[in-house]
Amino acid sequence: MTPFGIVGYYELWWVAILKALVIFGLAFAILPLLTVYERKLLGRFQGRYGPNRVGPYGLMQPLAEILKFATKEGFRPTTSVAYMFRLAPVIAILTAVGALALIPFGDVQHIFGERVGLYGIDVSVGPLYVFALAGISFYGIMLGGWASGSKYSFLGAMRGAAQLISYEVSQGLALVGVVMTAGTLSLTGIVHAQLGMWYIVPQFVGFLVFLAASFAETNRAPFDLVEADAELVAGYFTEYGGTPFVAYLFAEYMNMMVVSGIAVTMFLGGWLLPFGIHPPGWVDPIVVFAKMMIFITFFIWIRATLPRLRYDQLMSFGWKVLLPLATLNVLVTAILVVS
Amino acid sequence: MAPVFFFLAALGALSGAIGVVMLRNPFYSVLALVFxxxxxxxxxxxxxxxxxxxxxxxxxxxxxxxxxVFVVAYVGSGEELTSGGGLRVLGPVFALVLAIELCIAMLGSALKGISGKGAPYIPGFGSPRHIGTLFLTKYLFPFEVASLLLLVAAIGAVVLARRRRGLEADPEYQARLHKPVSHLAGSMAESVGARRDR
Structure with missing residues (x-):
C-alpha cells in the first residue's frame, strides 16, 4: 500500500524507515545549532558577541538550555484546559516534522545496490501536502493560545489565525507559477525541470511573494505579531514553560527549515549546481543544505533589520499587495506557458 | 496495513461526526469537526x-x-446553545428522512459491491493532472457554475457586512484617530517644555 505512490520504483520498507530516522535525527541535531547560529548572528548584528560561554564558541549553549528546560517543573495556569494545553505543542512539532519529509535533499542514489531517493517521500501532490500540514499546524498555535486560558495567549493565537490564513493564499499562489512552468507537482520533478535555468529567474515575482509570505507563515519578524513581545508578552506560548515551550520553539525553527527547503526546491534548483557542474551524488544534500542556510541567514538578517509591522499594515500588505501580485504572476505565467 | 489504516480513519471520522452533534460546547464541536x-x-x-x-x-x-474556530472562540464558547422548539421536532424528522434515503442508496448499490473486487486502479487516476483535465473538459460547466456560486456568496457577504455599517468609517473614531498632535509629543523636548504645540 503506497497511498502517496508515484515513486517510480519499489522501495524496501526498511529503507523507508531508515530514511525517516536519518532525516529526523539530522533535523533535530541541526535545530539546536540553528538556535545558537541565530543568537550569534543577532549578536553580531547588534554589535555584541552572542552566547560564547558554554563550550567552544558557545556551541554547547543549547545543550545547557535543553537540560534546564527538561528539568523544569511542568506547570499550567488554573484557567487552562489540561489535555489541550499538552496537545497543542505536540500538533505544532508533529506537523513541522511531517512537512520536512517532503524536502528533496538529493536525487535517487544507488546505495548498496538499492535505489534510494534522498528524501522522505516524493508525493504526486508535492507542495499541496506541505500546505495541508501547514493548515493543521494552525491548530497547534490556536489551541495552544486558547487552552492557556490567558488573554495574552488568546490574542496571540487569534492574530496568528488571521495572519496565517491571509498569507497562506499568497504563498500558495506564488508557487502556482512554478508548478505551471514545470508541469508537475512532484518536488523532485520540479528540481529536474530546472536543469536549464533555476526558476528564480523566470519566476522572480513569485519568488519575492513566496519569500514575503513565508516570513508571515513562520511567524518571523517583521510579521511576528503573533508573539509581539511588547504587547503580548510572548503571544500564544506565554503560559508555556519547560519542554512544551521547547516544542513550540523547535516547531518554529523547523518551519523555517521547511520553508527554506521549499524555496530552494522551487526556485533555487534544489540539488542542482550552476554552470553545468555535476558533482557525485553524495554532494547533493550538502548543496541543498548550503542553499537552505542562505535562506535561514536571510531570515535572521531580516529579523535584526526590520521593525515589526502594525497589525493593519500586516493585513493590508497581505491582501492588497501580495495577493494581487501573486495573482498577476499566475496570470502572466499561464499566458506565457500556453502561448 | 491498509485495513488497519482504514479502520483507524473510519473510527476517527465516525467519532468526530458524533462529537460534532453530541458535544455541548461549540468550541469542542468545531474541533470534533476538524478531526x-x-x-x-x-x-x-x-x-x-x-x-x-x-x-x-x-x-x-x-x-x-x-x-x-476563530468566530466561536471570540463569540464565547462558555454558554450552551439553546435549541428552538421548532428544531426539536423538525430535527429528528430530517434525520429520519436522511437515514431512509441513505439506506435506499446503500441497499440499492453498495451491497452489491461488497462481494466484488472493487474498481481497478488506473495509474494516474485522481492525480492533479487528471482532475484538472476533467475540470476543463467534461465538467467545465458545473465547475464554472460552482465558481460563480462562490463569487455570489463572497459578494453577498461583503454586501451584508456593509449594510450593517461594518465597513463604513465611524466619524467619531476617525476624528480620534487623526487628532492633531504636536510633532514633539512624547519626546524629550516636550517633557522639558522646550516648545509649545504649534
Missing amino acids: HLISLAALFLLLRAEFVAAAQVIVYAGAVMVLY
Whole structure:
C-alpha cells in the first residue's frame, strides 16, 4: 500500500524507515545549532558577541538550555484546559516534522545496490501536502493560545489565525507559477525541470511573494505579531514553560527549515549546481543544505533589520499587495506557458 | 496495513461526526469537526485520491474551520446553545428522512459491491493532472457554475457586512484617530517644555 505512490520504483520498507530516522535525527541535531547560529548572528548584528560561554564558541549553549528546560517543573495556569494545553505543542512539532519529509535533499542514489531517493517521500501532490500540514499546524498555535486560558495567549493565537490564513493564499499562489512552468507537482520533478535555468529567474515575482509570505507563515519578524513581545508578552506560548515551550520553539525553527527547503526546491534548483557542474551524488544534500542556510541567514538578517509591522499594515500588505501580485504572476505565467 | 489504516480513519471520522452533534460546547464541536475532516482526508488517501485528500485538509481543515474556530472562540464558547422548539421536532424528522434515503442508496448499490473486487486502479487516476483535465473538459460547466456560486456568496457577504455599517468609517473614531498632535509629543523636548504645540 503506497497511498502517496508515484515513486517510480519499489522501495524496501526498511529503507523507508531508515530514511525517516536519518532525516529526523539530522533535523533535530541541526535545530539546536540553528538556535545558537541565530543568537550569534543577532549578536553580531547588534554589535555584541552572542552566547560564547558554554563550550567552544558557545556551541554547547543549547545543550545547557535543553537540560534546564527538561528539568523544569511542568506547570499550567488554573484557567487552562489540561489535555489541550499538552496537545497543542505536540500538533505544532508533529506537523513541522511531517512537512520536512517532503524536502528533496538529493536525487535517487544507488546505495548498496538499492535505489534510494534522498528524501522522505516524493508525493504526486508535492507542495499541496506541505500546505495541508501547514493548515493543521494552525491548530497547534490556536489551541495552544486558547487552552492557556490567558488573554495574552488568546490574542496571540487569534492574530496568528488571521495572519496565517491571509498569507497562506499568497504563498500558495506564488508557487502556482512554478508548478505551471514545470508541469508537475512532484518536488523532485520540479528540481529536474530546472536543469536549464533555476526558476528564480523566470519566476522572480513569485519568488519575492513566496519569500514575503513565508516570513508571515513562520511567524518571523517583521510579521511576528503573533508573539509581539511588547504587547503580548510572548503571544500564544506565554503560559508555556519547560519542554512544551521547547516544542513550540523547535516547531518554529523547523518551519523555517521547511520553508527554506521549499524555496530552494522551487526556485533555487534544489540539488542542482550552476554552470553545468555535476558533482557525485553524495554532494547533493550538502548543496541543498548550503542553499537552505542562505535562506535561514536571510531570515535572521531580516529579523535584526526590520521593525515589526502594525497589525493593519500586516493585513493590508497581505491582501492588497501580495495577493494581487501573486495573482498577476499566475496570470502572466499561464499566458506565457500556453502561448 | 491498509485495513488497519482504514479502520483507524473510519473510527476517527465516525467519532468526530458524533462529537460534532453530541458535544455541548461549540468550541469542542468545531474541533470534533476538524478531526472528522482530517480522518476523511485519510480515507481519501486510501482511495488513492491524494489531491482530494490534500485539498480537503487545506480548504476545510486549514481555512474554513480555522474561521469557525476563530468566530466561536471570540463569540464565547462558555454558554450552551439553546435549541428552538421548532428544531426539536423538525430535527429528528430530517434525520429520519436522511437515514431512509441513505439506506435506499446503500441497499440499492453498495451491497452489491461488497462481494466484488472493487474498481481497478488506473495509474494516474485522481492525480492533479487528471482532475484538472476533467475540470476543463467534461465538467467545465458545473465547475464554472460552482465558481460563480462562490463569487455570489463572497459578494453577498461583503454586501451584508456593509449594510450593517461594518465597513463604513465611524466619524467619531476617525476624528480620534487623526487628532492633531504636536510633532514633539512624547519626546524629550516636550517633557522639558522646550516648545509649545504649534
